[in-house]
Amino acid sequence: ETGVTQTPRHLVMGMTNKKSLKCEQHLGHNAMYWYKQSAKKPLELMFVYSLEERVENNSVPSRFSPECPNSSHLFLHLHTLQPEDSALYLCASSQGARHGYTFGSGTRLTVV
Amino acid sequence: QKEVEQDPGPLSVPEGAIVSLNCTYSNSAFQYFMWYRQYSRKGPELLMYTYSSGNKEDGRFTAQVDKSSKYISLFIRDSQPSDSATYLCAVSFSGGYNKLIFGAGTRLAVHP
Numbered sequence: 001e002t003g004v005t006q007t008p009r010h011l012v013m014g015m016t017n018k019k020s021l022k023c024e025q026h027l028g029h030n031a032m033y034w035y036k037q038s039a040k041k042p043l044e045l046m047f048v049y050s051l052e053e054r055v056e057n058n059s060v061p062s063r064f065s066p067e068c069p070n071s072s073h074l075f076l077h078l079h080t081l082q083p084e085d086s087a088l089y090l091c092a093s094s095q096g097a098r099h100g101y102t103f104g105s106g107t108r109l110t111v112v
Numbered sequence: 113q114k115e116v117e118q119d120p121g122p123l124s125v126p127e128g129a130i131v132s133l134n135c136t137y138s139n140s141a142f143q144y145f146m147w148y149r150q151y152s153r154k155g156p157e158l159l160m161y162t163y164s165s166g167n168k169e170d171g172r173f174t175a176q177v178d179k180s181s182k183y184i185s186l187f188i189r190d191s192q193p194s195d196s197a198t199y200l201c202a203v204s205f206s207g208g209y210n211k212l213i214f215g216a217g218t219r220l221a222v223h224p
Contacts, residue, residue, distance in 0.1 A: 004155075040216060042116065042213075042216045042217070045211065045212075048211065056211065090155050090156075094210045099161075100148075100210070101158065101212060103148075105153070105155045
């Protein structure tokens, strides 16, 4: 596979569930990102990992927990979410500061 | 004040029209300017990338940056129905990793 792959594509979970989103990049990039995309709002940066170290956490509630075990994989662990957390969660990767991102297709999350 | 402002549209044009999409930004320190295209149920894909002021052309697409007025534009010539998508502008500083700040996106519909 090439590019950035996200699984699952769709996820419906109850507020008491625990689930994880997975992202894998096959591009040899050194930075990975989680973004949240809600209707009619700009993409919201959640977490940044550069060289496997978390370098940014934009005041994201603790019910979202990222994990980056190596430079190719990124996870977002979810627990006790709220209905307002329903959104498209996008993973992206990049190489260096002068290049744009490559995005995955996202996970459409619905919290019921 | 938002860091990046973008009219969400929707914008509806006939096939063959010239389309102009625009964003304004607030911080004069931004140095990299990008346009992403996002089709329904897909992640954004990088369309155009510009460093500093000036124009950049790629086929039917032209990106324009005016740093003096903090204004970025994307022009699409001879628009096609396949151009129907949401277009997101993004800006970034130079730095160790690439933190992009996105506009809300403009939804474009090109009808035959």
